[in-house]
Amino acid sequence: MSDTDKPALTMAPKMYVHYCEHEGCEMWGGFGRSASKDEPPHWWCWEHFPHKSHEQEQALIRQRLEAIQRESGAK
C-alpha cells in the first residue's frame, strides 16, 4: 500500500482556496466567519475555529482524548 494507489481527485476545484488562519497551521480552513458583509471572511480549520459552542469544544476534546487512547493502545 502506498499513497500513489489512491485514485486521483477528478473534481475540479470550484471553491476559493482558503487555509486555516492560525499561525503555523496548514490545515484546510473549512469554517469561515466574517464580522460584516463588508469585510472578507476569515477561515479556520475546525480545531482553531474560535466560534465553537461549549458543547462543540467539549466534543472536540473528547475526540482528541479518544484518539490518543486508541494510538497508545494500538501497539
Ligand SMILES: [Zn+2]
Ligand atoms: Zn488550524
